[in-house]
Amino acid sequence: LAGRAVSDERALAEIYFRLDAAVTHLLLDEFQDTSLDQWQVLSPFVDEIGSTGDGTRSLFVVGDTKQAIYGWRGGCVELFDSVEHHAPLIQRESLAKSYRSSPVVLDTVNRVFADLASCPTLDRDKHPEDAEAAAAWSAGFEPHVAEYEQLSGLVRFESSPVAADGGEEDPDDFSPGPANSHEAFVAQRIDELHRQLQAGVGPRRTIGVLTRGNKMVNRLLYELRRQGLPASGEGGNPIADTPAVAAVLSAIDLSDHPGDTAAAFHVLNSPMGEVLGMASRREAGRVAARVRRAVLRDGWAATVADWVTALAPACDAAGLAKLTKLVELVEQYEAQNTGASAEALRGSALVDFIEGAKVEEPSTSPIRVMTIHRSKGLEFDAVVLPELDGR
Numbered sequence: 001l002a003g004r005a006v007s008d009e010r011a012l013a014e015i016y017f018r019l020d021a022a023v024t025h026l027l028l029d030e031f032q033d034t035s036l037d038q039w040q041v042l043s044p045f046v047d048e049i050g051s052t053g054d055g056t057r058s059l060f061v062v063g064d065t066k067q068a069i070y071g072w073r074g075g076c077v078e079l080f081d082s083v084e085h086h087a088p089l090i091q092r093e094s095l096a097k098s099y100r101s102s103p104v105v106l107d108t109v110n111r112v113f114a115d116l117a118s119c120p121t122l123d124r125d126k127h128p129e130d131a132e133a134a135a136a137w138s139a140g141f142e143p144h145v146a147e148y149e150q151l152s153g154l155v156r157f158e159s160s161p162v163a164a165d166g167g168e169e170d171p172d173d174f175s176p177g178p179a180n181s182h183e184a185f186v187a188q189r190i191d192e193l194h195r196q197l198q199a200g201v202g203p204r205r206t207i208g209v210l211t212r213g214n215k216m217v218n219r220l221l222y223e224l225r226r227q228g229l230p231a232s233g234e235g236g237n238p239i240a241d242t243p244a245v246a247a248v249l250s251a252i253d254l255s256d257h258p259g260d261t262a263a264a265f266h267v268l269n270s271p272m273g274e275v276l277g278m279a280s281r282r283e284a285g286r287v288a289a290r291v292r293r294a295v296l297r298d299g300w301a302a303t304v305a306d307w308v309t310a311l312a313p314a315c316d317a318a319g320l321a322k323l324t325k326l327v328e329l330v331e332q333y334e335a336q337n338t339g340a341s342a343e344a345l346r347g348s349a350l351v352d353f354i355e356g357a358k359v360e361e362p363s364t365s366p367i368r369v370m371t372i373h374r375s376k377g378l379e380f381d382a383v384v385l386p387e388l389d390g391r
C-alpha cells in the first residue's frame with residue numbers, strides 16, 4: 001500500500017509537505033537485504049534524487065552481496081543493479097580490502113569463489129540453476145586483499161570418517177549422534193584446536209563454531225560438553241535438555257498428573273525424589289498434593305526456587321546455570337499470568353512454556369557455537385565451519 005501511494009506524484013508531494021521538506025539526502029545501509037516491496041517505496045525517492053545532477057542532493061547506498069542472507073523474507077540482492085539504473089550518475093566504489101583477515105584466509109576465499117563454477121559438486125546436468133548462480137557469482141567476484149600482510153593464518157579442510165554403518169546421518173535429526181558421528185569428529189578437532197590455542201602465553205583465545213541452523217548448534221553443544229569443553233550456545237537454546245532441569249519439569253508435571261508413571265519414575269530416580277521426600281511411585285499422589293498446596297500458598301516461582309536451592313549441591317556449574325535460568329523463566333511465566341485463570345497456572349501449562357522457551361547463554365566461554373547469521377560483526381581467533389557438505 002505504501003509503495004502504491006508513493007508512486008503517485010501527488011502523494012509524494014503530500015509526503016514532502018508533511019515532512020516540511022523534500023528528501024535531499026538518502027542513505028541506505030545493508031541494501032543487499034532490501035525486498036521488492038521495500039524498493040517499491042524507496043525507488044521514487046531514488047528516481048527524484050538521481051535525476052538531479054547539480055550537487056544539491058545525494059544518494060549513498062552501502063551493501064555487500066556476499067552478506068545477502070535474508071532471501072527467506074524477501075531480500076532481493078539483484079536490486080543492487082537497479083540503483084544504478086534509477087540513478088545513472090551514482091558512482092560505484094568497491095571495498096575489497098579487508099582489515100580483519102590474514103592473507104592466508106583471504107587467499108583461500110579468493111581460490112574458492114573466483115572459480116566457484118568449476119566446483120564438481122555443482123553438476124550442471126543435475127542442478128543447472130546452481131551452476132548458473134555459481135557462474136554469475138564468480139563473474140562478479142572481486143579478489144580480496146589484506147591490509148595487514150604480516151598477519152599469520154591457517155586454513156585447513158578435513159572430511160570426517162564415514163559412519164560405521166556406512167549410511168548417511170539425517171541432518172534434521174535432533175538426537176545426539178553416535179561416538180563416531182560427524183559431530184563427535186568435529187568436537188574432537190575443536191578440542192585439539194582449543195588446547196593448542198590455550199597453550200601459548202597471552203590472552204585467552206576464542207573459537208567460533210558457525211553452523212547453518214540451530215539444530216546443528218544443539219547437536220554440537222551436546223558433543224562439546226560431553227567432552228568437557230567450555231562451550232556456550234548463542235541465539236537462544238532450550239534448557240529442558242539439562243538433567244537437573246528435566247527432573248524439575250517432571251516434578252511439575254507430576255503435580256498436575258499424579259498418574260503419570262514416566263514422570264513419577266523420573267522424579268524417583270533423580271535427586272528430585274529426595275527433595276520431594278518421595279520413596280516409591282505409590283507416593284506420587286501424596287507428593288503431587290503437597291506440591292499443589294505449596295504452589296497455592298507460595299506460587300510457582302518460590303516453590304521452584306526452593307527446589308533449585310536443594311538441588312544445587314548435586315549440580316555442576318553448567319547445570320546450576322540452567323537451573324538459575326529455569327527460575328527466571330518461572331518468574332517470567334508467573335508475572336505474565338498474574339490474575340490468570342487456574343488453567344493457566346496448572347503445572348502442565350508451565351512445563352509447555354518452559355519447553356518452548358529459548359534462553360541466551362553467557363558468551364564468556366572460549367568456544368562459542370552459533371549460526372552464521374548470528375556471527376555477523378563478530379571476530380574470533382579461530383573459526384570452525386562444520387557444515388560444508390550441504391548444497
